Amino acid sequence: MTPLSEYIRYETRRQFFAQGKNVLGFAALSALMQRAGMAGADASDSAAAMRAVNHFAPKAKRVIYLHMVGGPSQMDLYDYKPGMKAFYDKDLPESVRNGQRLTGMTSGQSRFPIAPSKYEFKQHGQSGMWVSEMLPYTARMVDDMCFIRSMHTEAINHEPAISFMQTGNQVSGRPCLGSWASYGLGSANSDLPTFVVLVAKPSNTEQIQAISARLWGSGYLPGEHAGVAFRSGPDPILYINNPPGVSAAARRNTLDGLKALNEINYKLVGDPETHTRIQQYEMAFRMQSSVPELTDLKQEGAATRELYGPDVEKPGSFAHTALLARRMAERGVRFVQVYHNNWDHHGNLPGRMKFQCADVDQPCWGLIQDLKQRGLYDDTLVIWGGEFGRTIYSQGGVSHETYGRDHHPRCFTMWMAGGGSKAGHIHGETDDFSYNIVKDPVHVHDLHATVMQLLGFNHETFTFKYQGLGQRLTGVEPAKAIKALMA
Numbered sequence: 001m002t003p004l005s006e007y008i009r010y011e012t013r014r015q016f017f018a019q020g021k022n023v024l025g026f027a028a029l030s031a032l033m034q035r036a037g038m039a040g041a042d043a044s045d046s047a048a049a050m051r052a053v054n055h056f057a058p059k060a061k062r063v064i065y066l067h068m069v070g071g072p073s074q075m076d077l078y079d080y081k082p083g084m085k086a087f088y089d090k091d092l093p094e095s096v097r098n099g100q101r102l103t104g105m106t107s108g109q110s111r112f113p114i115a116p117s118k119y120e121f122k123q124h125g126q127s128g129m130w131v132s133e134m135l136p137y138t139a140r141m142v143d144d145m146c147f148i149r150s151m152h153t154e155a156i157n158h159e160p161a162i163s164f165m166q167t168g169n170q171v172s173g174r175p176c177l178g179s180w181a182s183y184g185l186g187s188a189n190s191d192l193p194t195f196v197v198l199v200a201k202p203s204n205t206e207q208i209q210a211i212s213a214r215l216w217g218s219g220y221l222p223g224e225h226a227g228v229a230f231r232s233g234p235d236p237i238l239y240i241n242n243p244p245g246v247s248a249a250a251r252r253n254t255l256d257g258l259k260a261l262n263e264i265n266y267k268l269v270g271d272p273e274t275h276t277r278i279q280q281y282e283m284a285f286r287m288q289s290s291v292p293e294l295t296d297l298k299q300e301g302a303a304t305r306e307l308y309g310p311d312v313e314k315p316g317s318f319a320h321t322a323l324l325a326r327r328m329a330e331r332g333v334r335f336v337q338v339y340h341n342n343w344d345h346h347g348n349l350p351g352r353m354k355f356q357c358a359d360v361d362q363p364c365w366g367l368i369q370d371l372k373q374r375g376l377y378d379d380t381l382v383i384w385g386g387e388f389g390r391t392i393y394s395q396g397g398v399s400h401e402t403y404g405r406d407h408h409p410r411c412f413t414m415w416m417a418g419g420g421s422k423a424g425h426i427h428g429e430t431d432d433f434s435y436n437i438v439k440d441p442v443h444v445h446d447l448h449a450t451v452m453q454l455l456g457f458n459h460e461t462f463t464f465k466y467q468g469l470g471q472r473l474t475g476v477e478p479a480k481a482i483k484a485l486m487a
Contacts, residue, residue, distance in 0.1 A: 058456030059420025070344030150428020189332030232316025307366030381419025445479035
């Protein structure tokens with residue numbers, strides 16, 4: 001976006017017509033709109049439409065991103081390595097590790113004993129995808145899913161790795177994927193945010209990672225594109241409801257007064273964040289009626305609730321959150337970011353994995369079936385994965401019954417479904433130790449480029465002017481949308 005278009009976007013109609021100099025600006029804007037085929041379009045839609053010029057025909061209109069915080073163990077879920085049984089408690093060959101970076105949690109170990117997965121695997125569907133016994137519901141829908149077994153990242157610790165996966169940069173403060181989607185797609189519902197964040201409660205809380213609002217910030221994009229976090233329970237958004245004794249009319253009068261003051265300030269200073277504040281107050285007022293209806297899952301029929309499993313009745317559970325994500329998608333929320341914690345299995349992996357898989361397995365299946373039944377599946381992109389993978393060697397000791405795994409950025413598995421992703425596709429291969437990629441690597445930036453293209457944007461030209469540079473989600477190093485992942 002150019003400074004001129006950004007200025008036009010935030011300028012109020014009162015400011016626009018009060019200044020004669022804008023006669024020339026209006027003529028220029030009209031010419032731009034005609035060039036983009038937008039003559040007669042609403043001015044509020046013009047910026048989003050100009051951003052889409054020369055991009056792709058979108059296959060997805062919205063995204064539900066299910067982030068498993070901590071890094072799921074790929075070889076215990078999707079990356080089947082039967083040959084590792086013969087290597088039980090043997091040291092990982094140096095020729096496999098090849099001097100790769102280790103975390104401080106295992107770098108001091110005298111040996112790296114291999115821990116084969118204790119779980120049984122079977123092939124499923126026409127695709128023949130191997131899936132762990134821990135995911136029986138997921139196994140039913142492998143032919144709907146696009147598996148990426150060759151994901152890799154550069155970050156080896158949680159904070160930079162989650163930031164990298166969410167924002168394309170290990171340094172916090174950049175716009176996240178949801179903010180870019182909001183910025184590009186615009187709103188499809190004036191009564192709900194474009195980008196919503198939900199943090200599900202895991203049933204096991206043995207090792208919880210920190211999740212902070214910096215992960216869903218808008219960075220240098222306009223503040224209106226930051227994610228809005230919904231809490232579980234009867235009060236999803238703090239302070240959105242009127243305090244006792246304050247009527248709706250009184251709240252409306254208060255907001256009108258604040259809006260008038262903010263418009264005076266904006267006219268004097270021209271700070272875009274003042275405009276964002278005006279919009280946030282108005283959105284909050286509209287959400288007083290839209291949010292209670294949205295979060296009332298009693299409106300859903302028994303058959304729908306049963307799709308997600310028995311935990312759907314527990315506010316804040318992953319099942320409850322997945323159903324809420326579908327309701328948001330149905331109502332025009334463009335990007336729903338869901339976090340599910342406690343996948344950081346440094347120890348007691350078998351003791352904790354059963355809880356994690358039970359939390360997400362049926363709800364993920366139910367979400368896909370629900371989207372299909374409602375005609376939303378084809379244009380809703382569902383993404384599942386963590387910030388990195390886990391090591392084939394055990395952290396600490398190893399036995400046949402219990403083991404733990406350290407962080408591993410060199411290869412891990414993610415999946416997509418719907419929204420133009422390629423159904424029944426298995427992409428990439430790892431070596432016999434699930435330690436190195438041997439075929440079709442997919443970098444984090446490549447995944448972001450692919451998601452952007454499915455949403456209709458060319459990641460190289462979809463930029464925002466900041467500090468003199470055309471900033472983009474995928475950064476400055478080469479990245480590519482992976483055609484094999486798209487239908």
